[in-house]
Amino acid sequence: MRAALHLPLRALVAGAMLAVALPCLPAQASQASAEAREPHPLEIFQNSEDRLFRVGYRLATANAAFCPHTVPVAGLMIHDAESYGDPEAVRKLFGLNGDIGIQAVAPGSPAAKAGLSQNDTLLALDGQRIAPHWQRTEPRWQRVFALRDAIDAALARGSLELTWQNSDGIERTAVIEGIPACPTRFELVDSKASAAADGERVLVGERFPGLAYDESAFAAAIAHEMAHNIMRHPQTFRKIGWKRKLVRLSERDADRLMPWLLHNAGYDPRAAVAFMREWGPKHGGWIFRKRTHDGWDERVEFIEAELPRLEAAVAAHPEGLADWASGFTPELYVSDG
Incomplete structure (x- = not known):
């Protein structure tokens, strides 16, 4: 799982699959038939992205005290029905009364405490209604990016007023303040089976095998x-180029930092x-046997060797946290000067 800068990542990742051809859904469907039907592919995608978002939020907020820079986050992810191949079918599928839906809400987040839930419909930001202040765009993915940026800017200023409609058709308004998080976004990418980091985001393919593992793994x-x-x-x-030895060290460092990040987020x-x-x-015949990576069994040994250092740091911290900013020594920067 290298930080795959040259992985062919699309620029159109916006919290949901974009321009997807979605079959029309029946206009009239009984509750029984809705419960009996198989999950729609977009529902499966939403569930996977929700899981990724929740886990990412937990890791990013729990480790904020040790990140050199943080950003305020509210714990919600949005998507735009107009970004899909059949917007009306998407609105029906998710029960939206507008284009902008809540794709995911992290438990315990400011958004969750305000009462927002998955598949609520976002109606306004700071008193400005989505229409006409954020009209549909071409390319269609641009509007959700603009809305996301507006949310981020408001949180950076101190607070954000959200107006939304819940599944009961009730319109609600709340003012929320963000909490600090390490500055990484977490996004699911359709048709991919890998995971990668690009410096600002963690991008996980919808076919990534790890999605089937238990939450801690x-x-x-x-x-x-x-x-x-x-x-x-x-x-x-990006600055020095892909040097095999240094890539191997970067993978080793990321492996060794894993348990520190997990501990702070409440995972084993x-x-x-x-x-x-x-x-x-x-998957040992894939990246775990590339010359840029140690073998998976060697990687286990490196992680296990890190655990005593982690335990000592936790024991020394007054709140029992893993202060990796002070207690973790990366090999890459030591070796590279």
């Missing part, structure tokens, strides 16, 4: 990619080992 995979962003590996390699640090043991034997 999945969180370990996300922590690995987040570690690349924390240590600015993508930025480093040994989930990093569990993930590697589950992933490695099945």
